[in-house]
Amino acid sequence: MDQRNFTMLCDFYELTMANGYFKKGMQNDIAYFDVFFRQVPDGGGFAIAAGLEQVVHYIRSLRFTEEDISYLKGKGIFDEAFLSYLRGFRFTGDIWAVPEGTPVFPGEPILIVRAPAIEAQFIETYVLLALNHQSLIATKANRIVRAAEGRAIAEFGSRRAQGAEGAVLGARAAFIGGCAGTACTMTDRDYGVPATGTMAHSWVQMFDSEYEAFKAYCELYPHSATLLVDTYNVLESGVPNAIRAFQEVLLPQGITDCGIRLDSGDITYLSKKARKMLDEAGLPNCKIVASNSLDEFIIRDLILQGAKIDLFGVGERLITAKSDPVFGGVYKLAAKEGNDGTILPKIKISENAGKVTTPHFKKVYRLSEKETGKAIADLICVHDEVVDETKPLEIFDPNFTWKRKTLSDFMARELLKPIFKGGELVYDLPDIQSIKDYCRAEVDALWDEVKRFENPHTYYVDLSQKLWDIKQGLLSAEKHKA
Amino acid sequence: MDQRNFTMLCDFYELTMANGYFKKGMQNDIAYFDVFFRQVPDGGGFAIAAGLEQVVHYIRSLRFTEEDISYLKGKGIFDEAFLSYLRGFRFTGDIWAVPEGTPVFPGEPILIVRAPAIEAQFIETYVLLALNHQSLIATKANRIVRAAEGRAIAEFGSRRAQGAEGAVLGARAAFIGGCAGTACTMTDRDYGVPATGTMAHSWVQMFDSEYEAFKAYCELYPHSATLLVDTYNVLESGVPNAIRAFQEVLLPQGITDCGIRLDSGDITYLSKKARKMLDEAGLPNCKIVASNSLDEFIIRDLILQGAKIDLFGVGERLITAKSDPVFGGVYKLAAKEGNDGTILPKIKISENAGKVTTPHFKKVYRLSEKETGKAIADLICVHDEVVDETKPLEIFDPNFTWKRKTLSDFMARELLKPIFKGGELVYDLPDIQSIKDYCRAEVDALWDEVKRFENPHTYYVDLSQKLWDIKQGLLSAEKHKA
Structure with missing residues (x-):
């Protein structure tokens, strides 16, 4: 298996920003980033997440060699103290992700990083590359x-x-x-x-x-x-x-x-x-x-x-996924932690409504019918919310909030699994046949309407009331600031 | 620089065919293969050849490890004698190629391999992959x-x-x-x-x-x-x-x-x-x-x-060259050598006229106007032909042979350079800035009409009379056989 060191496979700005955080004393500020995508390739109804195994190998082999350090030194813009810091650079944070083979939908986090700012920012390029590439091909396949x-x-x-x-x-x-x-x-x-x-x-x-x-x-x-x-x-x-x-x-x-x-x-x-x-x-x-x-x-x-x-x-x-060869996963800041450990949700606003991010440290539930096992909707919640399957649950469209539905007799399953905890791998990578079997079973649990090639039914990805309220609050505040 | 061993990055059939040639005693039959492409991506007027440096690294690091041999043994279909042969497998043949950065056109060989059958066949997958990928991106860029x-x-x-x-x-x-x-x-x-x-x-x-x-x-x-x-x-x-x-x-x-x-x-x-x-x-x-x-x-x-x-x-x-993400380079047998060293041209016919190959061991001239330096046409010849710049040269359209033109005051330059000779590298790999500068100069030597994004002028890629006659002869013979 390829265990190459891909540390230097990063956009150069990851390094200039890292140097900046370091010099500004922000390197230990805890940041939360989400990976999500906005559109399913080929206008399909869902994508298949893949590439996590390569993310794991990448994180575990993350380190700068002396060759890398001297290359960076040659650029003449990095501090000696920063270069020394890079010599000991490792990933020490937490990562949650959906298992490979999971059908995933636009707007929901498929991987979440919580780590000191430099680390969380630095891994952006390779994490996106690995997930974007393999999710693209798994989806097409x-x-x-x-x-x-x-x-x-x-x-x-x-x-x-x-x-x-x-x-x-x-x-x-x-x-x-x-x-x-x-x-x-x-x-x-x-x-x-x-x-x-x-x-x-x-x-x-x-x-x-x-x-x-x-x-x-x-x-x-x-x-x-x-x-x-x-x-x-x-x-x-x-x-x-x-x-x-x-x-x-x-x-x-x-x-x-x-x-x-x-x-x-x-x-x-x-x-x-x-x-x-x-x-x-x-x-x-x-x-x-x-x-x-x-x-x-x-x-x-x-x-x-x-x-x-x-x-x-x-x-x-x-x-090459020829008819639509780009999987547009993005990596966006969702929250910071204050010095007292409080989580401060962050939003990225945009003139384009579809580009506004969903703030905060989140979790995702997949809600399914108890009787058929079929998936009904995904629900994005704040990290500390718990869905209780034994009680009726009202969900609503986050854009058209009058569209509401109350579920009963449903199952709720958390999609994101802990992968790294404090820099340590806490996830057993499944073998490839198990991933394939899991993918097949999960796709079987989608209604046929979601699987149409043209104009598929839009699967519901909703926000909890708590998360929706926080997002609206931040939107108003940012609009007020601008 | 990445010097990974990509020997096992081959289509599995390269190995089953190799085993077959070995068992049939054909492994030392000399074969000639051409790499060429049929269509310029995005309907453009020309492509930029790239990826040769990676082909060179691949050829030089070509060898099966003991891990590879035992993996192959586990397949249960390869002969012990063949697996022993693979232990000492190296590329011992000749390769000619156009330098990276050269504008190239459909139908002309951009790389030619002459080698014992197993070697010539085996390198197909990686050679195509390297040239197809980088030519795609260089062309798009x-x-x-x-x-x-x-x-x-x-x-x-x-x-x-x-x-x-x-x-x-x-x-x-x-x-x-x-x-x-x-x-x-x-x-x-x-x-x-x-x-x-x-x-x-x-x-x-x-x-x-x-x-x-x-x-x-x-x-x-x-x-x-x-x-x-x-x-x-x-x-x-x-x-x-x-x-x-x-x-x-x-x-x-x-x-x-x-x-x-x-x-x-x-x-x-x-x-x-x-x-x-x-x-x-x-x-x-x-x-x-x-x-x-x-x-x-x-x-x-x-x-x-x-x-x-x-x-x-x-x-x-x-x-990703999103609008047309595939460069369709192919690898086709062009000739074999008889036991006496005679070159026996080979053709692949097809119901689709565009898929008929041009047989024989070939060379390619780029013909340019002496006065302007602008490229006029490429001429594909049999390997032993020599174009004499001092004499008028009649060229003709290989499909519409009544379309003829006589050139004088032209320059003729061979496009394909020797890269490997008897398995040894005989080519100095240029540095990346030189390749870029060469590309720019060569694109400047094309007429603007060839550079249009839509409906560019079709640059002439002609066959010499000798090669045209050989191709027609083989076409008739094969048609007769079928």
């Missing part, structure tokens, strides 16, 4: 997996990823979102995501004929022979040669599990024709794999049109 | 830089990048494409791209008032104070407080170079108003920096509307 209606999705995009980690951790996130495996060998070695693959066109071209290439592959891998049939002509050459190789090499050994891959042309038409040819040749167990610039929309259309595909290989449009 | 018409562009996108390398090497590629600097500290430390930055909203919020936050920052960094003025209200609070801090802290020291940053709201309106306020306050040297979801289109519009911006900070839309 989940859309694609849902479009495939039970057919397997393999992640095939390493060569088009945005950098090595785009490939390796993108494949990890894709697995969390529901993919069955990846082509990326390193992700298998390092994260246990099953690696899979077929062959390249060049394999076929390296032999004197397509048939010889196929026969050689079946002899080499009789139990996992998936033949790429579009190097010359799918129906006139590829499929007939594949059938001949299967019949000559596999069937005599009693092997009927095999596959062909279509990588160009009209997949619906070709898959139907190929299916018929394979069935007639006594190869009903031969699977048909399709690849070639697929995404959730194309897969949905292929299935609607009756394409005979058993497994989809999805490359560039998954590994 | 170059568009944004050109849109800014001489104003500086700073890369600000780490937090929204697709993984750590998306941030770090993306910032490197952005610099090659013309950006002035980056917010990413690691890219400065490791690649010498100047790091720059201002402050976050949280800096302002951590102080009791905006004015105190600004004053503190000016005291700390009198020579590089750029103040973020939109935490509360730009024109009523931010700019007046910034002016007060500049007047109280900087002007008495005789410092007039400073800056403000606008990160929300209508940048055109706010920048004009702010410029007027700053000028009236005796701060004509105060620069105005704008950020907030910018790209080449928004920057062009801001300038057209007379926005008073001196420097643009560009984040997510640059670091």
